[in-house]
Amino acid sequence: MASFSVRSDTLSRPMNRGELDTLPRTLATNNRLKEDSDDENMLGPPQLSNFGSALLSDKENIEPGLQGLHNKMRLGKSFGVLADSPKLIGKEGMSNNNKRSKDLYGTLSNAANLHTTTYSEEHSDSTMFGNSKDQQQSMTTFNPELQADLGKSYSSTLDNRDSNSASKLKNLQQALKDELSTRGSRRRNRRFISSRLSLLGPAKRASSATATPDKIGISEDFNDSHSFRTSGVASAENNSGYNVFYDPQQEASSSPDKIVDYKDTNASYENIEFGELNPYQFLKKHNLPTTELPNISRAYFEQQKGQNRRTALRKHTLTKDAIHGRLTTASLSNSPFLRQNEILRREDSFTKREPRRKISEGSVNCISKAFSSPVLGVASTIENSNNHTKQHLHDDKYEAVKIPNRSSTGYFPKREALSNININNSNASQPLQKKLKYSLDGIEDRHENRGGLENQQGDPILHHNSSALPARKHVEILEPVRSAKHCSPKPSTAGSDFSNRKRPLVCVNGTEYEKLELLGRGGTSKVYKVKSSANNKVYALKRVSFDEFDDSSVDGFKGEIELLKKLETKPRVVRLIDHEMDSGILYLVMECGDHDLSQTLAQRSGMDLDVEFVRYHAQEMLKCVQVVHEAGIVHSDLKPANFVFVKGILKIIDFGIANAVPDHTVNIYRETQIGTPNYMAPEALVAMNFTQDQPADQNKWKVGKPSDIWSCGCIIYQMIYGRPPYGGFQGQNRLLAIMNPEVKIVYPEKTPSGDIVPKTAIDTMKACLEREPDKRWTVYEALSGPFVKPIAVTHFFIRDLIKNSVKYGFNQRELSSDKIEELADDVWHRLADFRL
Ligand SMILES: Nc1ncnc2c1ncn2[C@@H]1O[C@H](COP(=O)(O)OP(=O)(O)OP(=O)(O)O)[C@@H](O)[C@H]1O
Numbered sequence: 001m002a003s004f005s006v007r008s009d010t011l012s013r014p015m016n017r018g019e020l021d022t023l024p025r026t027l028a029t030n031n032r033l034k035e036d037s038d039d040e041n042m043l044g045p046p047q048l049s050n051f052g053s054a055l056l057s058d059k060e061n062i063e064p065g066l067q068g069l070h071n072k073m074r075l076g077k078s079f080g081v082l083a084d085s086p087k088l089i090g091k092e093g094m095s096n097n098n099k100r101s102k103d104l105y106g107t108l109s110n111a112a113n114l115h116t117t118t119y120s121e122e123h124s125d126s127t128m129f130g131n132s133k134d135q136q137q138s139m140t141t142f143n144p145e146l147q148a149d150l151g152k153s154y155s156s157t158l159d160n161r162d163s164n165s166a167s168k169l170k171n172l173q174q175a176l177k178d179e180l181s182t183r184g185s186r187r188r189n190r191r192f193i194s195s196r197l198s199l200l201g202p203a204k205r206a207s208s209a210t211a212t213p214d215k216i217g218i219s220e221d222f223n224d225s226h227s228f229r230t231s232g233v234a235s236a237e238n239n240s241g242y243n244v245f246y247d248p249q250q251e252a253s254s255s256p257d258k259i260v261d262y263k264d265t266n267a268s269y270e271n272i273e274f275g276e277l278n279p280y281q282f283l284k285k286h287n288l289p290t291t292e293l294p295n296i297s298r299a300y301f302e303q304q305k306g307q308n309r310r311t312a313l314r315k316h317t318l319t320k321d322a323i324h325g326r327l328t329t330a331s332l333s334n335s336p337f338l339r340q341n342e343i344l345r346r347e348d349s350f351t352k353r354e355p356r357r358k359i360s361e362g363s364v365n366c367i368s369k370a371f372s373s374p375v376l377g378v379a380s381t382i383e384n385s386n387n388h389t390k391q392h393l394h395d396d397k398y399e400a401v402k403i404p405n406r407s408s409t410g411y412f413p414k415r416e417a418l419s420n421i422n423i424n425n426s427n428a429s430q431p432l433q434k435k436l437k438y439s440l441d442g443i444e445d446r447h448e449n450r451g452g453l454e455n456q457q458g459d460p461i462l463h464h465n466s467s468a469l470p471a472r473k474h475v476e477i478l479e480p481v482r483s484a485k486h487c488s489p490k491p492s493t494a495g496s497d498f499s500n501r502k503r504p505l506v507c508v509n510g511t512e513y514e515k516l517e518l519l520g521r522g523g524t525s526k527v528y529k530v531k532s533s534a535n536n537k538v539y540a541l542k543r544v545s546f547d548e549f550d551d552s553s554v555d556g557f558k559g560e561i562e563l564l565k566k567l568e569t570k571p572r573v574v575r576l577i578d579h580e581m582d583s584g585i586l587y588l589v590m591e592c593g594d595h596d597l598s599q600t601l602a603q604r605s606g607m608d609l610d611v612e613f614v615r616y617h618a619q620e621m622l623k624c625v626q627v628v629h630e631a632g633i634v635h636s637d638l639k640p641a642n643f644v645f646v647k648g649i650l651k652i653i654d655f656g657i658a659n660a661v662p663d664h665t666v667n668i669y670r671e672t673q674i675g676t677p678n679y680m681a682p683e684a685l686v687a688m689n690f691t692q693d694q695p696a697d698q699n700k701w702k703v704g705k706p707s708d709i710w711s712c713g714c715i716i717y718q719m720i721y722g723r724p725p726y727g728g729f730q731g732q733n734r735l736l737a738i739m740n741p742e743v744k745i746v747y748p749e750k751t752p753s754g755d756i757v758p759k760t761a762i763d764t765m766k767a768c769l770e771r772e773p774d775k776r777w778t779v780y781e782a783l784s785g786p787f788v789k790p791i792a793v794t795h796f797f798i799r800d801l802i803k804n805s806v807k808y809g810f811n812q813r814e815l816s817s818d819k820i821e822e823l824a825d826d827v828w829h830r831l832a833d834f835r836l
Pocket of ligand 1: 520522637644
């Protein structure tokens with residue numbers, strides 16, 4: 001008892017905090033623990049071996065801990081509660097979130113396992129590992145003989161303290177040592193457990209031998225939860241009956257005393273039926289040790305893989321069938337004879353196949369509506385009851401169609417219902433025809449592959465008032481609508497056949513354009529990248545729908561087209577290639593840009609200030625505006641998104657169209673959400689605000705060239721500071737701030753990222769963002785300002801300047817301030833030669 005004594009005085013007091021602290025430290029010093037430390041990646045409490053090995057190698061130090069534990073044991077069930085309640089321990093131990101606490105928790109758990117069992121043994125028939133039926137079996141497995149021996153020895157040690165327990169303890173220690181060394185080597189071999197497994201549930205350590213599928217066989221009666229028997233591993237009392245057969249050689253080398261069963265080695269993990277369970281759940285359900293988790297998981301994932309492969313294959317086949325079905329249906333529409341045959345063929349296949357997907361209630365309603373729709377010339381009443389749905393179609397051709405209640409069969413023959421409807425009925429409205437066509441198309445595909453005209457009872461779920469096959473009505477499949485309007489394509493010079501293209505086509509003045517992608521969306525339009533059938537070139541196609549505009553607005557759009565045509569030769573304006581207005585839709589075919597300035601700025605957001613970048617883009621932008629202003633046009637909607645790069649050259653777009661809408665109020669408010677008011681000049685907003693209560697004919701707003709300069713100032717400000725001047729305000733407040741002269745724009749000397757903003761840049765911004773439109777710089781001034789056109793002087797220039805100044809001063813002796821000013825101007829003008 002020297003090394004394992006439990007003294008009455010220690011038993012009578014609870015383990016104090018110091019002892020609890022000593023315990024993990026003691027354990028941490030143990031070599032075995034160190035060796036296991038890489039197991040920390042695995043979830044779950046450490047196993048008994050940690051405690052046991054600590055016990056064996058450092059029993060002197062562990063003693064206080066053990067005393068405490070024994071004390072707990074004395075307290076009986078209360079300790080069991082502690083052990084079974086990680087939360088309870090977690091409060092104390094895990095909250096520190098350090099290894100020490102974890103070790104403490106693990107040790108307590110393991111020790112508790114040991115002690116609870118011993119306690120139980122005293123009071124019940126449980127095994128050492130507390131195999132009570134309602135208690136989850138410990139994931140720590142143990143040699144049953146050793147367990148029995150250990151349990152016996154240990155309990156007798158406790159029960160008969162005065163007896164000769166020293167020898168028993170020695171045996172126990174030896175047995176533990178053997179067991180632990182075996183486990184250590186096994187655990188090291190078991191590191192292949194993949195991280196995926198941890199997703200399946202809390203991984204727990206196991207200590208039995210590594211088993212791989214080629215080394216393990218599982219009996220045929222695997223599916224029976226009580227048919228598992230463990231050979232040489234599980235205890236005789238193990239109710240789970242786990243049956244694993246180990247590799248004899250491996251077992252012989254690692255644990256010669258294990259019983260090796262060679263029977264049933266042909267059985268395999270592949271036969272496992274997981275059902276809805278994942279490997280971890282399966283393991284738990286069958287009460288298997290965690291050693292089997294890798295093998296079972298492997299089998300599980302193999303099964304999953306196979307299933308995925310099968311699903312992919314089936315999908316592929318279905319798609320092929322669907323395409324085939326669609327083609328067949330399309331051709332059948334022109335051939336009643338073939339169609340009838342096809343229908344018969346399908347009928348045949350329906351009876352053989354089980355439907356796979358339930359059709360939603362909504363679909364049923366939709367079809368019901370279709371039946372009852374007057375536009376189809378069919379008057380119907382649908383009565384739903386719990387067991388069946390009756391549909392009375394008061395049409396000479398549709399006498400009665402019995403539609404099964406979805407609740408009884410779960411399926412509805414949507415295609416069948418629709419195929420009996422002549423969707424080309426002259427009364428049918430176009431949208432409904434399209435809708436039905438769409439539904440029919442979808443169903444056609446599914447129908448081809450799923451079938452299922454019979455319900456579970458084998459009754460035909462849809463029939464035509466007779467037991468014979470229904471007399472089919474002709475259903476014409478409409479061609480997909482490719483473009484909003486008809487097109488008589490001009491002969492292609494590029495030699496490409498656009499009629500075979502799958503992408504949508506748009507026709508503008510007889511030229512077909514294939515839509516490639518959506519380039520952008522504006523407040524009034526959508527812009528697509530398109531390819532021309534005429535020359536295979538790529539263009540931008542802007543589509544404006546006039547639905548929301550009145551006649552005057554439409555006139556405004558037309559006026560702007562004229563403006564674009566006027567500017568189409570200007571290199572800084574995106575070129576208008578073609579345009580057409582047709583049934584409320586305006587199409588503009590334009591030169592296609594690669595990306596717009598807003599995208600470039602977004603790309604650079606958060607980067608350090610690059611003065612050269614700002615200078616270059618400011619200059620490019622102002623050059624665009626210059627062209628427009630020189631043509632006597634005010635853009636009035638300048639913003640980064642309205643400048644696009646066409647093969648590296650910045651060009652201006654969209655001037656005129658948005659501006660041509662007389663009701664600017666709508667445009668501004670609509671754009672509030674996407675921030676266009678950020679760039680609007682105060683005078684434009686004030687005018688709008690002022691005219692709100694005025695009669696319509698008095699509506700005026702001061703939008704002139706200075707307004708465009710204000711917008712340019714905002715864009716430069718955004719390029720430098722990352723956002724427009726009033727970008728910090730939201731919604732209406734932003735508009736109010738722009739209008740309010742008291743709300744001054746700030747020009748920090750540094751950007752938010754700490755870069756110094758050049759004085760010339762600040763001056764330029766101030767000059768462009770001058771509230772008074774008349775005092776604002778013109779585009780020419782901005783272009784020739786010191787920021788866009790900086791002056792670079794040479795060293796020689798400065799040397800000469802100083803030399804001349806000194807000489808001049810020496811000769812003049814005295815210099816009036818006017819003279820100084822005159823000289824400064826002179827030098828300044830000479831500096832023009834030094835402009836970059
Ligand atoms: N020619 C073009 N090349 C490339 N992209 C373009 C072209 N025209 C327009 N876009 C893209 O489409 C977006 C919207 O175009 P546009 O500004 O002309 O529409 P909008 O309806 O007038 O917009 P808003 O009313 O907001 O000014 C642009 O921001 C741009 O990204």
